[in-house]
Amino acid sequence: MVVRPNRSAFTLVELLVVIAIIGVLVGLLLPAVQSAREAARRSSCQNNLKQQGLAMHMHHDSFDRMPSGYVSPGVAASDPASAETSLGYAWGLLILPYLEERALSDGLDQSLEATDPANVAIVSQAKISTFQCATDSPPTHFDVTGSAGAVSLPSSNYAAILGYNDVSATPGKGTGVYYRNSRHRFADIKDGTSKTICVGERKHLHDFGISPGIAANTTWYAAIPGVLRPAGMAMMPMHKEGPGSLVVGHVGQPGMGMGKTPNHTNHIVHYSSQHPGGVMFLLCDGSTHFIRDDIDYNTFRNLGERADGNVVSDY
Numbered sequence: 001m002v003v004r005p006n007r008s009a010f011t012l013v014e015l016l017v018v019i020a021i022i023g024v025l026v027g028l029l030l031p032a033v034q035s036a037r038e039a040a041r042r043s044s045c046q047n048n049l050k051q052q053g054l055a056m057h058m059h060h061d062s063f064d065r066m067p068s069g070y071v072s073p074g075v076a077a078s079d080p081a082s083a084e085t086s087l088g089y090a091w092g093l094l095i096l097p098y099l100e101e102r103a104l105s106d107g108l109d110q111s112l113e114a115t116d117p118a119n120v121a122i123v124s125q126a127k128i129s130t131f132q133c134a135t136d137s138p139p140t141h142f143d144v145t146g147s148a149g150a151v152s153l154p155s156s157n158y159a160a161i162l163g164y165n166d167v168s169a170t171p172g173k174g175t176g177v178y179y180r181n182s183r184h185r186f187a188d189i190k191d192g193t194s195k196t197i198c199v200g201e202r203k204h205l206h207d208f209g210i211s212p213g214i215a216a217n218t219t220w221y222a223a224i225p226g227v228l229r230p231a232g233m234a235m236m237p238m239h240k241e242g243p244g245s246l247v248v249g250h251v252g253q254p255g256m257g258m259g260k261t262p263n264h265t266n267h268i269v270h271y272s273s274q275h276p277g278g279v280m281f282l283l284c285d286g287s288t289h290f291i292r293d294d295i296d297y298n299t300f301r302n303l304g305e306r307a308d309g310n311v312v313s314d315y
Contacts, residue, residue, distance in 0.1 A: 048132075049280055053288070066177060066185070069160050073086055092219070123221050135275055144246070148225075153217075161304050163177075178248055200280070218247065219246050224243055226243070231268055259297045
């Protein structure tokens with residue numbers, strides 16, 4: 001006679017206890033996994049900005065100046081955005097040759113308008129990962145309507161810093177390093193290249209307390225002449241921002257009263273991110289800094305101005 005060993009099975013109570021323990025472990029593990037993924041995405045975003053900073057320095061080496069925030073011929077520094085009628089090619093396009101995108105850059109004829117069908121056909125298919133933050137994941141392209149009609153623009157998550165001024169009323173008189181037709185050398189940054197921010201993140205949708213949010217899309221390509229977009233300003237719901245809002249932003253403007261820090265306003269020219277707690281910025285020396293969204297406003301403004309004399313040492 002074969003004697004079979006007596007095997008005991010799990011009771012229902014034991015099984016429920018095991019399931020509960022597994023549930024608790026999964027609950028503890030998921031936040032850690034999500035945190036690790038966000039850390040990787042933030043690191044990727046930081047690397048994007050570092051690559052842009054390196055390209056900016058290579059442009060300076062080649063031309064003895066930084067690229068313009070965007071190029072608009074035939075306008076005076078004091079002219080409003082409504083005076084812009086031509087080109088609009090932006091800082092992001094101007095550094096493409098230094099981001100291993102020379103073929104794309106050479107394929108675009110910058111003697112033609114940014115809205116020329118030949119150029120639009122190229123950029124409507126372009127996608128450059130160096131200009132996109134994985135945490136936000138904007139659409140690859142978005143549509144705007146300018147003086148020449150509708151245009152499909154490649155998305156970006158990064159806007160250059162005009163400084164303290166109005167992006168639409170006086171886009172050619174920025175106090176930062178990137179504004180309309182700017183031509184600054186590093187020597188012009190009197191507050192120091194390591195103390196001045198020049199590019200920052202911007203989400204494609206500003207949804208700070210407003211549903212479904214305000215489209216704040218950015219592009220590396222051009223500030224298309226004639227574009228007007230809802231500004232997202234709660235106190236001025238009918239106000240619109242012009243072409244510069246597509247490629248640059250500010251750290252405040254005259255007449256707005258109390259300034260806003262990152263992640264605190266739906267105004268589309270400001271800076272924002274999906275990273276918890278703050279926004280990644282590029283400094284003029286090519287380094288990066290994660291600026292918390294609870295930063296003192298005056299400190300933030302001082303960082304965005306190239307020569308205001310208020311040098312920031314701790315933030």
